[in-house]
Amino acid sequence: MPSQKAQKIDLNSEYPCPCRRRGRLMPIALTEALGCDRCQNIFVVTENGQAIEQLPTNSPYKRCWRWNGHHWSVANTRLRESYLPVAVTIVIVLVVFWLPYVLGLPFGPNAIPWVILAVLLATLPALMVWLAYRR
Template identity: 70%
Template sequence: MQSQKAQKIDLNTDYPCPCRRRGRLVPIVLTEAFGCNRCQQIFVVDENGYSIEQLSTNYPYKQAWRWTGNQWSKAYSGLRDSYLPLALGIILVLLVIWLPSALSLPLGSNIIPWAIIVAVLLAVLPALMVWLAYRR
């Protein structure tokens, strides 16, 4: 089993593209950068030489990878990996607060069905937003 320890990136070697498009990263002459021959992305080697960072991207967060000897691994997870737990926490809080308060209203009240609908919608909307953000 190969170790997950980051290896120093050799500027004279070509690597597989971390974007998973079956491309190859080839060194760009006279720079500390690589270009993918398939997806046309440019990757710059970090100052320490252990990670690469994607330059031209429309992704709002920086993407960086470390070379482990046989594959790329994410250098840092960033905010994207915490969206799902955050959305689940919001749903849980809404269900714990809104649902009991909606059910504790007097039975003759017309507000009960609307309060339950609002509570469920407020719980489902964050989950729907996360699903739309992560689907490909």
């Protein structure tokens, strides 16, 4: 079974591109960066030398990969970089507790359909944005 531990990235070696299957990452002269020959993306080696990070593009998310010796694996993203689940959770909590209070509905069987409707209406735009911008 291949090792899943991240290995140090050698700037003098070629690697497969993490974005495309056929692309190859090759070292860029006089830099600590790798460039893909197919997708023209540039990747910078992180400080510890065990991961590469895609240079900023139009996307607000930084994409980062670790090399395990055989293939790239997506590095764990931080909470601030994946704000969509946190935002959806906050909206749901606010809608579930705030909406019945504002509408004057008691927390009982009569409030359940209104709460479900409010949760669906609040999460539908977030779901549409997530589906539109995911890769």
